[in-house]
Amino acid sequence: MSNPKPYPTEEELPSYSTVNDIDFSATYSYADYMRFTFDERMELIKGRLFQMRPAPSRYHQKSFGSIHNSLYNFLEGHKCEVYGAPFDVRLPRKSKEDAAIFTVVQPDIVVVCNPEKLDKRGCIGAPDIVVEILSPGNNKKELKFKYEVYEEAGVKEYWIVSISDQTFFKYILGNDGKFEPTRLLVGGEKVTTPILPGYELDLEKVFNF
Incomplete structure (x- = not known):
């Protein structure tokens, strides 16, 4: 052989x-x-x-800033850390060697609670929370391809923010390793997560264009 x-x-x-x-x-x-x-x-x-698209819209950037700032302020002094794009997230299937990694994404926002997954090049392994803000032209990639790789990698929560619909949707990783959908949220409602006890994201501010 x-x-x-x-x-x-x-x-x-x-x-x-x-x-x-x-x-x-x-x-x-x-x-x-x-x-x-x-x-x-x-x-x-x-x-x-x-x-990737050259530059996101102003509305995308306003929503991005609202979510990122909310998480950043809440996580000050916390073991979890928040990062915004551009920020490489490597999702290895087996080996962590560079030549053996075939998925590298740049989510809009990630929360990582295991410091061992962070290095000078970004994050290697599944973040605890991934936030994608949908932009025209890339929705298929976010909703299909990224859904698959985030689920396979073991991302605990996958947040999808739609600017055009002003809606928030969250997938939660179940005990069987599969994503479970939650109720669609709209402006005026608040987002909470057991990953960050006490945290609230006010969607009225996220969609305040």
Whole structure:
């Protein structure tokens, strides 16, 4: 029996200086992702590359700021930490080697309560809470592809904020490792979570455009 082929070394990997160097039909790893030197932001989902929108809308940014600031202020002095995009979240299936990681996402906001998952490059492993604020054109990616990888990775809560509908929806990871949907919330209601006892997110402020 022949020995398994080792992961390629850094010297064996190609370089990517422009988006034109990318073959969007190919499979990429985090090792490839780390060699991107162009300015455009990318996400890697199960080896497939997705180009992110250049800039979110003003309404997106207002909602982002409201949620992030609320979490940041609440978590001051807390063991959990909150980070906002751009912030790489690597979701390994088996090995944590760069060449063996095929999903790297940049959620709008993440809460991480295990400091061992944090390093200088971001987060490796499932955050406790992931928040995605839907923007026109990328809803399919958030609702399908990211739903799958967040569930598989073991994200405890997946929050979906819709700017156009002004709604909030949350999936909670069940004991069977599958996401369970919760009731749709709208402006004027408040979001709570057992992950952060005592925390409340006022949706009236989130959708205050």
